[in-house]
Amino acid sequence: MRATLRWAHADLRTHRGEALFIVLATAGIIVSLLLAGALLSYAANPWQRVFNESRGAHVWIHTSPTADAAGLARLDGVDALSGPYRTARTTLRSQGAEAAVELRGAAAGRPQTGRPLITSGRWLDPGAAGGIVLESSLARALWAGPGDTLTVPGAHGSGVRRLTVLGVADSAESPYRPGDRPGTGWVLPGEPALTGAPADRTGQVVGVRLDHPDDTDFAVQRAVTALGAGEVTEVSHWHQARAEAQSDSRLLGLLLGVFGLGALLAAALAVTGAISTRIRGHLRDIAVLKAIGFTPGQVVRIFLVQH
Template identity: 70%
Template sequence: MRATLRWAHADLRSHRGEALFIVLATAGIVASLLLATALFGYATNPWQRVFTQSQGAHVWIHTGPSADAAGLAELDGVASVAGPYPIAAATLASRGTRASVELRGTVERPATGRPLLTSGRWLDPAVPDGVVLESGLARALWAEPGDTLTVPGTARTLTVVGLADSPEPRYSPGERPGLVWAPPAAVQRTDGHGGQVTGLRLTDPDDTDYAVQRAVTLLGAKAVTDVSNWQQARAEAQGGNRLLGQVLGLFGLAALLAAALAVHGAIGTRIRGHLRDISVLKAIGFTPAQVVRIFLLQHVAFALLGAVLAAALIQALGSRTPGRLGDAVGVWQGLPGHTAALLGVPLAAVLFIAATTGLAAWRAGQVP
């Protein structure tokens, strides 16, 4: 073993450029795979991105107007509360299209369940009939900031001042009303059925069912009119992104295969360049197993150094990358599976390089 380490040290001193190239190549491959993982999650799971950035509520509870929903904040396992907000059911029309909506009264954008503006601006007290539409509802109504919506059967109109993304269950014609944020005074002037809604962000998202049971017990079953949770919203939102995920996954596998071939070629070329050294090592008594071990230990060490370097750089500087890539990494770092991916991708790359090196080193051990 001592002779093996001495030869590896001597080889490193005489071939520093090659060693540096392998380390940097490994770091580049691992960094690319980590960035691809971040972009994959960003593109195929927009709901998770919105939920993370908006500090979304895990449970939304609709109650009657007289229910005392303020006590929900005191329940065990509740980290923060959104609301309660006054709500009213209504129908809005735009360009010949109608949609059932839920008007939600608020002035400030809340910290929990915070709508993410995509265009326009937030509600302004100076515009009493200004509203912000959820993006899916806006697409159904063909509405944009500055458009005027009418309330069928009345002379009332509402002005769209902004569009926003929300992780709540999306608008579904005939099944679920769209979400509209409006000043409380505008909600009170609506003739539709009223009530209030409260959002609960939990310390443990898996505790959703138990949290709902405690909330219903506190408020009373008759006071609760509807309950929705984050699992329902996620399932609905992810259903339309499966094809995109499969396509991006296919391209990711192709990129991984290309990287594998590049690594295999680089390592094989380096070992072939040492055929003369390998012959000398065998002449002085090295066995084929020792030759294989030399190259395997060398390249695994190079791969491990490059993988750690790439993971550290992505973790520290990835979110500061300008543009959409930096946004994707920033969102990815807040997702539940971030730590597992940050450790798993470099580990998989190191194991793959070890397997590739083992094959090339075995061939080196057969050199006469």
């Protein structure tokens, strides 16, 4: 073994340029694959980008209108709150399309935590009464964009109210699911469609961002205990939203994974070719090693140690 190491060390010192080239080539391939993997993962799962840029909340808790949701900020492990926001569940209609929506009363300035990312149009404006910002999956379901008009049924059948779409925004929360989960629409706190909703359809929601996301389940238990189980109507967390987003892009991820595997195989062939070329340049040295008593297995180990 000592002779093997001594020969490998002497060979590397003698052919420093070739050794440095292989090291740089291998390092370049590895870095390229890591960067490609990160970029492809980012492209296949845009939810992570939205969550990071919006400082998404790890837990969203829906409560009754009377719950002290703001008091959750005093719990250990809570980094920040988004809200609480007053909510009202209703139905939006646009151009023959219809979707369940949770109207959420938000201020004119976007929050720092759970911050909706505007993709088109603009955010709420006190000077634009009757404005609404739609979450992107809800906007697609309604075929609606900035400038379109939506209708909301009035309380107790008192006609309809009209809302104008001011913008469309991405959110890290679970997307709109017909018949399963309502979409999200942000309106100003004084919007009549929100304040005039029936009492049995109103509530509030608060987003909780944690210091340690791995403690999500424990944090949910403490939050429910602090609020009271009777005050909490629904809880959703970031694991669910991420799983739903990944299921939507599973085919894209599979395709990118196949191309990534092809790139990995190509890199392996390139490295193998470079090593084979270098070994062929050492045929005379290999013959000498065999002549002085090295077995084929020892010769192979020499080059494995080097590379």
